[in-house]
Amino acid sequence: xxxxxxxxxxxxxxxxxxxxxxxxxxxxxxxxxxxxxxxxxxxxxxxxxxxxxxxxxxxxxxxxxxxxxxxxxxxxxxxxxxxxxxxxxxxxxxxxxxxxxxxxxxxxxxxxxxxxxxxxxxxxxxxxxxxxxxxxxxxxxxxxxxxxxxxxxxxxxxxxxxxxxxxxxxxxxxxxxxxxxxxxxxxxxxxxxxxxxxxx
Amino acid sequence: xxxxxxxxxxxxxxxxxxxxxxxxxxxxxxxxxxxxxxxxxxxxxxxxxxxxxxxxxxxxxxxxxxxxxxxxxxxxxxxxxxxxxxxxxxxxxxxxxxxxxxxxxxxxxxxxxxxxxxxxxxxxxxxxxxxxxxxxxxxxxxxxxxxxxxxxxxxxxxxxxxxxxxxxxxxxx
Numbered sequence: 391x392x393x394x395x396x397x398x399x400x401x402x403x404x405x406x407x408x409x410x411x412x413x414x415x416x417x418x419x420x421x422x423x424x425x426x427x428x429x430x431x432x433x434x435x436x437x438x439x440x441x442x443x444x445x446x447x448x449x450x451x452x453x454x455x456x457x458x459x460x461x462x463x464x465x466x467x468x469x470x471x472x473x474x475x476x477x478x479x480x481x482x483x484x485x486x487x488x489x490x491x492x493x494x495x496x497x498x499x500x501x502x503x504x505x506x507x508x509x510x511x512x513x514x515x516x517x518x519x520x521x522x523x524x525x526x527x528x529x530x531x532x533x534x535x536x537x538x539x540x541x542x543x544x545x546x547x548x549x550x551x552x553x554x555x556x557x558x559x560x561x562x563x564x565x566x567x568x569x570x571x572x573x574x575x576x577x578x579x580x581x582x583x584x585x586x587x588x589x590x
Numbered sequence: 591x592x593x594x595x596x597x598x599x600x601x602x603x604x605x606x607x608x609x610x611x612x613x614x615x616x617x618x619x620x621x622x623x624x625x626x627x628x629x630x631x632x633x634x635x636x637x638x639x640x641x642x643x644x645x646x647x648x649x650x651x652x653x654x655x656x657x658x659x660x661x662x663x664x665x666x667x668x669x670x671x672x673x674x675x676x677x678x679x680x681x682x683x684x685x686x687x688x689x690x691x692x693x694x695x696x697x698x699x700x701x702x703x704x705x706x707x708x709x710x711x712x713x714x715x716x717x718x719x720x721x722x723x724x725x726x727x728x729x730x731x732x733x734x735x736x737x738x739x740x741x742x743x744x745x746x747x748x749x750x751x752x753x754x755x756x757x758x759x760x761x762x763x
Contacts, residue, residue: 485742542656570659
C-alpha cells in the first residue's frame with residue numbers, strides 16, 4: 391500500500407515536472423462557479439492526506455490517498471481522448487452546456503489541449519461549440535454586448551463585430567450565402583434524412 | 591364531430607379562429623412560414639384559394655426573435671420608393687431597432703401568395719413586440735400554436751443536482 395503510494399506520488403511528480411502547470415496550481419487557477427461544484431462533489435484524482443510518521447531517527451512523509459466516492463466509469467476507458475472514452479464523438483452540439491462547461495476556464499476561455507487531453511479534432515469542435523454557446527448567451531459569462539441590444543442569436547460562426555452586411559447577394563447561380571453553424575460539426579449524428587443546412 | 595347538430599358542425603368548419611404564437615427566441619422565418627400557412631387556410635381540409643377561409647394570427651414577443659448565424663449583420667433589407675436617390679439598405683439589426691415587428695411582417699408578406707388576397711391576409715396578422723396584448727384580442731384568442739424551435743437551456747438554468755449528476759469527462763494531472 392505504502393509502496394504503491396510512493397510509486398504513484400513519484401509518477402505524479404514526474405508528470406508535474408513535464409507539464410508546465412502543477413495540478414494544484416491548475417485547480418487554484420480554474421476555480422470558477424462550474425469548477426467549484428465538481429471539486430466538492432467528485433474529487434479529481436484522489437485528494438491525498440499528508441501523513442508524517444517518525445520511527446526513531448527516520449521520518450516518513452507520505453501522501454495517503456483518501457477513499458474517493460463512487461464515480462461513473464467511462465464505457466471505453468482505453469481511449470486517449472475523453473470524448474472517445476465516453477463515446478460522445480459526433481453527438482454533442484452547442485446546446486450541451488454541461489459538457490462544454492467542463493472544458494472552459496472561469497473567464498470563459500478554452501483550456502489548453504495538453505491539460506484536458508483532447509485530440510486535435512475534438513478540441514477544435516469543442517472550441518467551436520463553446521464560441522457558439524457564448525454568442526447564444528447560454529454560458530454564464532457573456533462575451534458579447536448584443537444581449538443588451540436584444541439581438542438574440544444562435545449557431546453564429548463568425549464574431550459579431552467582424553461580419554459585413556451583404557449588400558449585393560448576386561444571382562441564383564452565384565449567390566452570396568449567409569452561413570449558419572460550422573462545418574466542423576458536419577459529421578454529427580442526424581436523425582432526419584435532410585443533410586446539415588449550413589448555407590442559408 | 592359527427593355528434594354535433596348541423597348548424598354547430600357548419601359553424602365549427604367555417605369559423606375564423608384567432609391563433610396565438612410566441613416568437614421569443616424563435617427564428618423569424620419559421621414563425622413566418624407557420625403564420626402564412628394559417629393565414630391562407632392551408633391547414634384546413636376545406637381549403638380553396640378563392641374561398642377566404644384563413645384564420646387570424648397574433649404574434650407576440652417579436653422584439654425577442656433570434657436569427658441563426660450572423661444574419662443580424664449580414665441580412666440586408668432594401669427598398670426604393672422610385673424617386674432618384676431613395677435607395678435604402680438596412681441591415682436586419684438596424685431594421686429591428688427602428689421597428690421590432692418589421693422583420694416578421696416582411697417575412698410573412700413574402701411567403702403569402704402574390705395576389706390580391708395577400709393584403710387582406712396581412713390585415714388579419716397582428717404583430718406585437720412584447721407580450722402585452724390588448725384586451726379585445728386576448729378575448730378572441732382560441733388556440734396557441736407550438737413554437738417551431740426548442741429553446742436550449744442556459745447553464746444558469748440547470749440545478750445543482752443536475753450539474754453534479756453529469757459525470758466528469760477528464761481529470762487534471
